[in-house]
Amino acid sequence: MKEGRPRSFYVLAIFFAAYVLFLYGPMIAIYVLSFQGPQGGLTFPMNGVSTFWIAKLFQGTGIVDLGAAFRRSLLLGVIVMIVTVVLSVAAGMAFRRKFRAQSILFYSAIASLIVPSIITSLGISLEFRIIDDLIKAHWNENFETSMGLLTSGLGAHLTWTLPFGLLIMFAIFNRFDPRLEEAARDFGATPWQTFRHVVLPIILPSVIGIGLFGFTLSWDELARSSQAIGAVNTLPLDLQGLTTTVTNPDIYALGTVISAVSFTVITLALGTIHMLNKRQAAKGSDAGKGLV
Amino acid sequence: MSEEVLQQASPGLIPGSGTVRAAKPTRLSPSFISWLQAGPMMLVFLAFFLIPLVFVVIVSFWDYNEYQLLPAFSGRGYTDTFEGCIAQLPDLCTIGKTYLKTLKLCFMVWGITLFIGFWVAYFLAFHVRSKTWQMGLSLLCTIPFWTSNVIRMIAWIPLLGRNGLVNSGLIKTGLINHPVEWLLFSEFSVVLALVHLFTFFMVVPIFNSMIRIDKSLIEAAYDAGATGFQTLVNVIIPLAKPGIVIGSIFVITIVMGDFITIGVMGGQQIAAAGKIIETRVNALQFPAAAANAVILLVITFLIITMMSRIVDIKKEL
Numbered sequence: 001m002k003e004g005r006p007r008s009f010y011v012l013a014i015f016f017a018a019y020v021l022f023l024y025g026p027m028i029a030i031y032v033l034s035f036q037g038p039q040g041g042l043t044f045p046m047n048g049v050s051t052f053w054i055a056k057l058f059q060g061t062g063i064v065d066l067g068a069a070f071r072r073s074l075l076l077g078v079i080v081m082i083v084t085v086v087l088s089v090a091a092g093m094a095f096r097r098k099f100r101a102q103s104i105l106f107y108s109a110i111a112s113l114i115v116p117s118i119i120t121s122l123g124i125s126l127e128f129r130i131i132d133d134l135i136k137a138h139w140n141e142n143f144e145t146s147m148g149l150l151t152s153g154l155g156a157h158l159t160w161t162l163p164f165g166l167l168i169m170f171a172i173f174n175r176f177d178p179r180l181e182e183a184a185r186d187f188g189a190t191p192w193q194t195f196r197h198v199v200l201p202i203i204l205p206s207v208i209g210i211g212l213f214g215f216t217l218s219w220d221e222l223a224r225s226s227q228a229i230g231a232v233n234t235l236p237l238d239l240q241g242l243t244t245t246v247t248n249p250d251i252y253a254l255g256t257v258i259s260a261v262s263f264t265v266i267t268l269a270l271g272t273i274h275m276l277n278k279r280q281a282a283k284g285s286d287a288g289k290g291l292v
Numbered sequence: 293m294s295e296e297v298l299q300q301a302s303p304g305l306i307p308g309s310g311t312v313r314a315a316k317p318t319r320l321s322p323s324f325i326s327w328l329q330a331g332p333m334m335l336v337f338l339a340f341f342l343i344p345l346v347f348v349v350i351v352s353f354w355d356y357n358e359y360q361l362l363p364a365f366s367g368r369g370y371t372d373t374f375e376g377c378i379a380q381l382p383d384l385c386t387i388g389k390t391y392l393k394t395l396k397l398c399f400m401v402w403g404i405t406l407f408i409g410f411w412v413a414y415f416l417a418f419h420v421r422s423k424t425w426q427m428g429l430s431l432l433c434t435i436p437f438w439t440s441n442v443i444r445m446i447a448w449i450p451l452l453g454r455n456g457l458v459n460s461g462l463i464k465t466g467l468i469n470h471p472v473e474w475l476l477f478s479e480f481s482v483v484l485a486l487v488h489l490f491t492f493f494m495v496v497p498i499f500n501s502m503i504r505i506d507k508s509l510i511e512a513a514y515d516a517g518a519t520g521f522q523t524l525v526n527v528i529i530p531l532a533k534p535g536i537v538i539g540s541i542f543v544i545t546i547v548m549g550d551f552i553t554i555g556v557m558g559g560q561q562i563a564a565a566g567k568i569i570e571t572r573v574n575a576l577q578f579p580a581a582a583a584n585a586v587i588l589l590v591i592t593f594l595i596i597t598m599m600s601r602i603v604d605i606k607k608e609l
Contacts, residue, residue: 127343
């Protein structure tokens with residue numbers, strides 16, 4: 001099947017392997033170190049092996065109120081994921097026809113992706129401060145703030161996740177065969193039936209991919225949250241706060257727990273995508289089943 | 293999945309239902325449906341991106357005192373920022389030095405990520421022949437992107453710290469007698485972490501460009517007697533240029549506005565364009581923070597304009 005590989009293949013294969021090691025090596029180091037013994041410090045060698053630091057985190061005797069921040073981040077992540085999926089699929093469908101303001105939306109998404117996060121974050125915080133001042137001046141003197149996890153925080157995260165969602169939708173529809181929809185229409189399917197029973201089953205694996213981006217990017221988001229989240233902290237913000245003060249392995253334990261959630265979500269999503277692809281390959285797409 | 297991201301499409305090229313054939317006459321016009329579909333996303337960008345940007349510009353011209361914003365026109369945000377810039381000539385003032393430093397970091401990170409990103413993408417696109425392997429290996433490069441940046445930063449502490457693996461290794465081999473201090477909380481560790489975090493943004497668009505190169509072009513070059521190096525310089529690099537430019541825009545804008553990596557990995561000691569904004573916000577000097585944001589935005593915009601002269605971004609995405 002293969003002819004001999006050129007020498008450049010081996011050189012680049014080693015280069016690639018080194019890059020992967022560079023990507024994963026340090027992460028693996030802290031996962032290992034979070035299982036330090038109770039007397040262990042911030043560096044190797046390991047001083048015994050235990051789950052002391054991880055247990056300490058869950059007892060709440062550690063440095064942050066892990067439980068509350070954990071629940072907040074999880075809630076925000078799930079909402080961001082759902083909103084990202086719904087809005088991206090809808091907007092992706094719109095982009096298949098020409099419509100006015102098409103290029104405005106496209107350039108807004110690209111700009112939102114590349115304008116430095118600190119500027120977006122500052123802008124949202126100013127916007128909400130000004131709204132607060134207006135409310136205080138005109139309606140309610142005792143009003144506290146409209147900033148919060150699910151107002152300014154949610155908005156800030158969406159400016160980061162939606163561009164990814166939209167770009168993935170472009171990729172999907174670039175490879176999508178529109179004749180499938182025409183066939184459905186010719187059989188008398190309504191636009192909604194066509195979408196629900198033909199389009200959605202075909203694009204579902206990639207839609208799960210959008211959800212994966214939505215959740216993980218929100219779960220780890222930091223720069224945009226920094227000014228725009230309001231009074232409470234998300235888990236990554238707590239973690240960042242610890243980097244300047246901590247001298248024992250709790251910080252690694254926290255990092256390991258956060259990563260465990262990320263890896264669980266990644267595994268679930270990739271597993272589901274794999275399963276759906278396999279089922280499509282085996283049975284053909286189940287598109288159209290609901291119409292017969 | 294990550295293949296989807298690696299093969300981004302172009303809205304302009306999407307074929308198909310340019311004209312909507314309604315089987316039955318429907319009450320909703322196609323353009324109304326498009327608005328319903330795209331409207332919600334547009335509203336989110338309007339409320340949380342476009343209007344906030346307008347506020348940044350407006351507030352940058354407001355006045356302020358120790359504890360609040362004063363909505364009256366003032367150039368104080370800017371004059372405070374550029375304080376001493378004329379008086380200290382020919383020496384650079386603080387803001388000038390900070391931007392020079394940020395640009396230097398930017399340039400270093402850009403050069404390194406471009407080198408690594410190019411060869412990683414090259415390996416994936418031209419040397420990995422099976423589709424399954426190609427997907428598996430690109431997934432391997434993508435997974436860290438879905439995990440936390442802060443964790444990937446602190447992951448360097450046990451390796452680079454005073455008593456970290458690198459130092460103890462070097463002492464053991466007898467290369468040094470005392471731990472090297474500049475490994476962590478230094479410019480070195482900032483550049484290392486930025487490269488570690490953001491090479492991904494270089495790999496994806498370059499891979500995306502390379503995968504579209506017609507393999508027969510490369511064969512033709514070899515058949516015509518070109519060496520491997522000549523093929524690289526005259527065929528592959530020109531065709532991968534759009535990806536290189538897009539990746540460069542990503543990396544440069546990220547580093548220009550970064551304050552978290554520079555903060556954490558620089559031990560909060562290194563000044564940078566993004567950090568000035570954070571410092572001003574923490575001091576509740578919002579107009580000054582906004583003025584700095586406007587300056588950063590203008591400089592970033594200039595860089596992007598210069599780079600997009602080379603390539604039409606919309607055509608490539």
